[in-house]
Amino acid sequence: MPERIATIASRVGLHARPAALFAEAASEENLEVTIARDEDSVDDAMDASSILSLMSLGAKHGDRVVLRAEGPDAETVLERLAAVLEADHDVA
Template sequence: MPQRIVNVASRVGLHARPAAVFVKAASAAALPVTIAKEGKEPVSARSILAVLGLDVRGGEEVVLEADGDGAENVLEDLARLLTEDLEG
């Protein structure tokens, strides 16, 4: 299963606005994507509550995984998004 390891660039991590932007992009993907942080089980990247529950802080690494046609492209797009400052 393709995956990407990404450092979250937003200073506040995946909280509030950055989480909402990420979840919206993941929800628009044609296939399911999971996101995980070290020590926690992978969760659906389409669930705002699950993403917020990971408590990802700025600078921490997350692992994105997807499977299916176009998974590499979806992961690249989402990884690129997380390397941007999504706070404002």
């Protein structure tokens, strides 16, 4: 299963606005995408399109997360979603 590690860039972590932006981007993809903290097991992965799952992940600024997806264009999808996480959405 393809995976991509991303570092949370938003200063508030994956909370509120950054989580909503990421959940929206993940839900627009035609693949099931999961997210987990880098140190967590694959079994702890959550639905990346669920804002509640994202906020319960507790990922803070600088934390590394693992995105996983399977299917056509999975690598491209993971790159696009990683770019969302690696952008600071708190900049005015």
